[in-house]
Amino acid sequence: QKEVEQNSGPLSVPEGAIASLNCTYSDRGSQSFFWYRQYSGKSPELIMFIYSNGDKEDGRFTAQLNKASQYVSLLIRDSQPSDSATYLCAVKGEYGNKLVFGAGTILRVKS
Amino acid sequence: DGGITQSPKYLFRKEGQNVTLSCEQNLNHDAMYWYRQDPGQGLRLIYYSQIVNDFQKGDIAEGYSVSREKKESFPLTVTSAQKNPTAFYLCASSMFGGVYEQYFGPGTRLTVT
Numbered sequence: 001q002k003e004v005e006q007n008s009g010p011l012s013v014p015e016g017a018i019a020s021l022n023c024t025y026s027d028r029g030s031q032s033f034f035w036y037r038q039y040s041g042k043s044p045e046l047i048m049f050i051y052s053n054g055d056k057e058d059g060r061f062t063a064q065l066n067k068a069s070q071y072v073s074l075l076i077r078d079s080q081p082s083d084s085a086t087y088l089c090a091v092k093g094e095y096g097n098k099l100v101f102g103a104g105t106i107l108r109v110k111s
Numbered sequence: 112d113g114g115i116t117q118s119p120k121y122l123f124r125k126e127g128q129n130v131t132l133s134c135e136q137n138l139n140h141d142a143m144y145w146y147r148q149d150p151g152q153g154l155r156l157i158y159y160s161q162i163v164n165d166f167q168k169g170d171i172a173e174g175y176s177v178s179r180e181k182k183e184s185f186p187l188t189v190t191s192a193q194k195n196p197t198a199f200y201l202c203a204s205s206m207f208g209g210v211y212e213q214y215f216g217p218g219t220r221l222t223v224t
Contacts, residue, residue: 043201043216045215088154090213
């Protein structure tokens, strides 16, 4: 059974700090990895995806992938109260186009 | 505006009634998906479709049915056989190819009493 695991949180960080969100996955054949942000009562919004080992940066967000250790992380620099949301990690397996989602990490940025 | 629309936003039904949730996309995406989200939980895949007139069961298909008669539309019917239908239902779509990133509609919150 493919699994994607995230710490449910809440992760609390002060405004301006770096928030670090982690995700581990069990399927070694996984190819693509996605981070979604979901505000309370709303649908998930794609922040970024990564498929190669290393870092990928987009504005204040950096995704990090380590396939050997089977984890992917999301760093949010200069965290703002508007970043307070649930962050979902999703993983695409080796075949097909289905995504497996983690249960999400609640992030709270305190001003 | 390109995007995914779901209607209605809120839906209330009595137990024993079938209900159909609408999902339309104008992104020219090939694949469409239905997920269910319960409080404090991740998304669980109900059904997905990669091409018109073809669809596959996801992890929790029992009590649900779908159709894909047009590329733009992928309606979901929640039948009376679904034991716990109250949930937040999300429709998504993706291109077929590349990294298959999925984009979500605004969701339909279904309450069955």
